[in-house]
Amino acid sequence: MGRRSEHTHEELRSxxxxxxxxxxxxxxxxxxxxxxxxRRIGYTxxxxxNVFGTHECLIASINGxxxxxxxxxxxxxxxxxxxxxxxxxxxxxxxxDFACTHQQRWSALFEAPRGSxxxxxxxxxxxxxxxxxxxxxxxxxxxxxxxxxxxxARTLWASIHGICLLGLSxxxxxxxxxxxxxxxxxxxxxxxxxxxxxxx
Amino acid sequence: MGRRSEHTHEELRSxxxxxxxxxxxxxxxxxxxxxxxxRRIGYTxxxxxNVFGTHECLIASINGxxxxxxxxxxxxxxxxxxxxxxxxxxxxxxxxDFACTHQQRWSALFEAPRGSxxxxxxxxxxxxxxxxxxxxxxxxxxxxxxxxxxxxARTLWASIHGICLLGLSxxxxxxxxxxxxxxxxxxxxxxxxxxxxxxx
DNA sequence: TAAATAAATTATACAGTGTTTATTTTTTTA
DNA sequence: TAAAAAAATAAACACTGTATAATTTATTTA
Numbered sequence: 001m002g003r004r005s006e007h008t009h010e011e012l013r014s015x016x017x018x019x020x021x022x023x024x025x026x027x028x029x030x031x032x033x034x035x036x037x038x039r040r041i042g043y044t045x046x047x048x049x050n051v052f053g054t055h056e057c058l059i060a061s062i063n064g065x066x067x068x069x070x071x072x073x074x075x076x077x078x079x080x081x082x083x084x085x086x087x088x089x090x091x092x093x094x095x096x097d098f099a100c101t102h103q104q105r106w107s108a109l110f111e112a113p114r115g116s117x118x119x120x121x122x123x124x125x126x127x128x129x130x131x132x133x134x135x136x137x138x139x140x141x142x143x144x145x146x147x148x149x150x151x152x153a154r155t156l157w158a159s160i161h162g163i164c165l166l167g168l169s170x171x172x173x174x175x176x177x178x179x180x181x182x183x184x185x186x187x188x189x190x191x192x193x194x195x196x197x198x199x200x
Numbered sequence: 201m202g203r204r205s206e207h208t209h210e211e212l213r214s215x216x217x218x219x220x221x222x223x224x225x226x227x228x229x230x231x232x233x234x235x236x237x238x239r240r241i242g243y244t245x246x247x248x249x250n251v252f253g254t255h256e257c258l259i260a261s262i263n264g265x266x267x268x269x270x271x272x273x274x275x276x277x278x279x280x281x282x283x284x285x286x287x288x289x290x291x292x293x294x295x296x297d298f299a300c301t302h303q304q305r306w307s308a309l310f311e312a313p314r315g316s317x318x319x320x321x322x323x324x325x326x327x328x329x330x331x332x333x334x335x336x337x338x339x340x341x342x343x344x345x346x347x348x349x350x351x352x353a354r355t356l357w358a359s360i361h362g363i364c365l366l367g368l369s370x371x372x373x374x375x376x377x378x379x380x381x382x383x384x385x386x387x388x389x390x391x392x393x394x395x396x397x398x399x400x
Numbered sequence: 401t402a403a404a405t406a407a408a409t410t411a412t413a414c415a416g417t418g419t420t421t422a423t424t425t426t427t428t429t430a
Numbered sequence: 431t432a433a434a435a436a437a438a439t440a441a442a443c444a445c446t447g448t449a450t451a452a453t454t455t456a457t458t459t460a
Binding site for chain 2: 028029030107111113114119128151152154155157158159160161162163165166167169170171172173182183186187189190191192193194195197198
């Protein structure tokens with residue numbers, strides 16, 4: 001076959017991203033390959049590489065979609081109107097909920113073969129930072145010192161992430177959703193209380 | 201060629217584990233493959249599979265060696281005699297130091313293609329738990345309530361891990377060793393202070 | 401409208417991978 | 431010494447990402 005023009009470049013792009021995410025959701029990151037994806041959308045590997053350039057970029061595009069949905073979930077929960085500590089807890093809960101609901105896709109965010117070539121694309125980095133900023137904003141409102149807020153944001157972010165990661169990958173003894181939720185609360189409540197009593 | 205008997209089964213095993221760790225240390229987990237490993241020790245893939253059975257088990261054996269060394273490092277630092285909070289800080293520092301010094305090998309612990317087949321071997325799980333116990337023990341001495349100590353151990357463990365992971369994989373803005381150290385201290389000090397003031 | 405050009409898609413090939421099976425060579429045993 | 435067992439290799443299978451050549455279609459140009 002040759003040129004078909006049944007789908008525009010952008011259509012192919014979104015078809016691939018959608019189907020790629022389906023594949024990961026169904027069988028995990030290991031079940032994904034460019035050839036299988038191509039077969040599922042009725043094309044050939046070459047077309048995939050025409051559109052995305054490289055395997056890494058294809059994966060980044062698929063994971064980028066997941067990041068967008070995750071950010072949207074968190075943002076919705078933040079808009080519910082909680083304040084202070086409750087707002088941070090809501091954020092962590094939203095993050096954990098998303099990770100549990102879309103476990104395979106969330107895990108895939110961290111299973112991409114790291115470190116081989118150049119770093120991830122800039123637009124992907126931006127998506128990650130946008131997510132991080134969602135946490136930094138309420139913390140800045142909570143802590144007067146800006147440097148302390150920055151440090152707290154990074155500490156909390158990494159810690160929340162660690163709980164999710166170890167929990168969902170089964171590397172933490174009781175990894176039920178409620179157990180993880182308990183750890184999240186434990187972390188946030190005590191860490192913030194520790195900051196509060198820092199002077200005394 | 202056929203049977204050579206230049207090396208015993210156990211010798212082959214440790215040769216493979218040693219060389220495998222060298223390969224990962226040199227080029228990261230992506231640079232590792234059973235065929236290359238076999239070539240480097242002067243054998244063929246078949247021999248590797250004779251000894252280890254499967255790729256997953258080979259990787260688990262290599263990573264198991266890393267886990268052992270990590271546990272030894274932490275244990276040495278713990279034996280230095282600090283108490284209470286300082287002991288926990290020493291533990292986190294030892295963990296971070298090891299991860300920084302042996303960055304590729306430490307990262308490889310979490311880059312094994314997860315979730316495809318059955319879970320990791322029991323003996324590997326045991327090594328991980330041994331490491332975790334190193335943290336739980338001093339925490340139990342610090343907190344009177346055993347349940348609270350268990351929860352705190354898991355929370356802290358996952359958080360320390362998260363800081364290391366995000367930091368070393370470059371997903372956290374300033375990921376210098378000292379910045380990570382600062383986050384570790386921030387986490388431990390404030391979390392524990394939060395626990396201390398829980399009643400008031 | 402017919403021919404030339406450009407673009408999109410496929411087909412093919414390459415060097416890898418983990419894994420399995422058959423073969424060969426060596427050692428041990430009877 | 432002959433037979434059995436063990437250890438290692440060689441070869442094949444079905445994959446993978448990637449690159450290049452070939453082919454078909456759409457668009458532009460003459």
